[in-house]
Amino acid sequence: MNTDTASTNTAKASRFRFLIGLVIVAAAVGVLVARGAKDAMVYYISPTELAAKGRGADVSGLRVKGNVVPGTIERNELTLEFKMTDGVTVVPVVYSGIVPDTFAENGEVVVEGTLASQGSFEADFLMAKCPSKYEAEMEEGDVPTAESTGV
Amino acid sequence: MIELGYYSMCAALGCGALAMVLAVLAYRGRREDLHDSARHAVWGTAFFTSLACAGIVYAFVVGDYQMEYVWGNSDRDMPLFFKLGALWGGQSGSLLFWGWLVSMYSALVALRHRRDGVTLMGPVLATLMVVQVFFLAIVIFGSDPFRRADFIPPDGVGLNPLLQHPAMVIHPPCLYLGMIGFTVPFAFAVGALISGQLDNAWLKKARMWAIVGWIFLGAGNVLGGWWAYLELGWGGYWAWDPVENASFMPWLAGTAYIHSAMIQERKQMLKIWNMVLILTTFILTIFGTFITRSGLISSVHSFAQSNIGYYFGAFLILTIVVSAGLLIWRRNDLKSENHLDSYLSRESAFLFGNLILLGGAFAVLYGTVHPMFAEMVTGKRISLGPPFFNQFMIPIGLGILLLMGIGPLIPWRRASWSALGRIFSVPVGLMVGAVLVLLAFGVVHSYALVTFGLCVFVTGTVLIEFWRGIRARMSAHGENPVLAFFRLFGKGQRRYGGYIVHIGVVIIFIGFAGAAFTQEAETTLARGETWSFRNYDLTYRGLHYERTPSVEKVAADVLLRENDVDVAVMMPRKDWYMKNKQLASEVAIHATVGSDLYLILATIDEETERASLKLYWNPLVSWYWIGAIVMVLGGVLVLLPTRRRKVAA
Structure with a gap:
């Protein structure tokens, strides 16, 4: 029924409609993603970098990542105090709220909050690294040794 | 028994490679006799992988702690139920389990499509066996679960207590069944591209298997959230962690494929697009496995960093190159026979729904990999958390919800504005009414209002669809409304099962909207306070x-x-x-x-x-869990054999 030219034209129009749709959706998603990428981005810093920022500095939107110093954990009702380190600098942390089950001595911990004037970090968010789903207690390639199994 | 498991695993690799070669030869010579042999080899592979898994399970049950995998993932105090789950609790066991699931899917494909010709099925079986051989090779050469220490420890180290939960026993198999389920439609797509049999036949078969994978993947994701809600104690079920995103991205792409395949089946349109979607879905499953197993992306779930990642990386690149190559090779055979006439049409509603779903998948992909690239470029470690994902995924989700309401009612090809006014006046009226009532009750949260309104809109359109079907049956067959309702599923279970899935999605969105009103409090109490x-x-x-x-x-x-x-x-x-x-x-x-x-x-x-x-x-x-159950039930309804076929058989 259609002449060749007519069907080519419909095909072109169809492809054009498709492309316009693609561009509109891609642009909309792109704008949505870009709009918040800057605001929602949180930087990780080490305790050493935190100390270098100095007291009273604005550290909002920062996450400090380090390890829990053994023997420094003190719990009192809803307040948790401990010291965290990156192996160089030790920073005392005060946190109030639910402590994840995975929080433990030597464990990796991430805190978010502000650096108080007396040099301690007041955290309002605390995250402890989950144990691996794969390989519960050992790294890939570890083998049981007489020592680790108590033989 | 345990030794038997190890040798079975090796035999499975050999058998899978044999099946692959036989399938290729059968296709090249168009020989049905070799096709039969290939099918038998596929079943042989499934038999040997089953024996291998049985060997591991047996080792757990008898407590053979000399086996490093048993030592690392169980101990004497562990209940039997969790010991069975330990088969997929660790890295190497889960990879073998993955290989077993690939073999079971392959065996079912070989069985169900045994009467289909070798021209399509040869390349399909060969593709499945490539994936099979890849997984078995990783297990045997990269992460052998049967490896033994040179002495016998008295007891194992046990499984992490957080993982000793029923949800954690069924969540991984469900997720794996979903991820691997998409291997089958991928194999059909590759088979169609290689053989040039690009008509509706492959598409219908691929779509059915895609729905199987889609149901399991969705259920697996929800079960993971259920575990987190019960066990992690932060009050929520989804945190946009890379591990969660890894299985959510293929779900989004798979959802898009399931919908646009319907357009191709009916209108012979979007052929290239559908190929791209199903290849992308499979690539996203491999990509998800790659990022979660390689330790490349930091997550609160720290996965063991291992060289397994390199295997997956190589396989990922191979898959992308082969997929793209095949698409370019066959591009002239994938021309549409029909055209998109107007934006005001059902085709267009499906297409926009597709684009938004895929856009969502890529937005999540961006958020998941951005921290890794940013660290490579700037050297600074960053994190993109839930606020980032929510600010684009909420509008994307609402866009999909809107199109879910428009799609089922809008006419095909070209609709007029006046027709739209007539069709949508009732659901739009219901939506406006619902919003006004909520406003009157003091609900002012804008996203929640829009969500509740759209939920009413979608429910309205689905009810109209059901009512139309019931009325048609009542006048045609003189049935009463209740009987007509149930008979609808007998004839049109694909369509009405799909609507049940949509109702499930509506219920889930109501659950999402509830999250806007969450409150928290904490206190310390003395006894009796x-x-x-x-x-x-x-x-x-x-x-x-x-x-x-x-x-x-x-x-x-x-x-x-x-x-x-x-x-x-x-x-x-x-x-x-x-x-x-x-x-x-x-x-x-x-x-x-x-x-x-x-x-x-x-x-x-x-x-x-x-x-x-x-x-x-x-x-x-609760609406989130209930909606998920409704969604699964709707999906199963779609897959049930039709009444007509039952009578014929």
């Missing part, structure tokens, strides 16, 4: 201790009263696993249709018996 929160009174009545040989448990006994009536005793608990030296909190949840009261025991003072508690009030959470 009462804490008032909203219309609840929580009375702390003391501590309960319980001790088993491996676990010390302490629970706070809290009496919950709602509007001055006793409703429940809540016992949030802390368990100390002595051997693992690990704490596991058990939350107490008082779940109702309206809201969940979620209580966590934060700390206790053993001397004074003072207990610190944290409380989340989570409105409408």
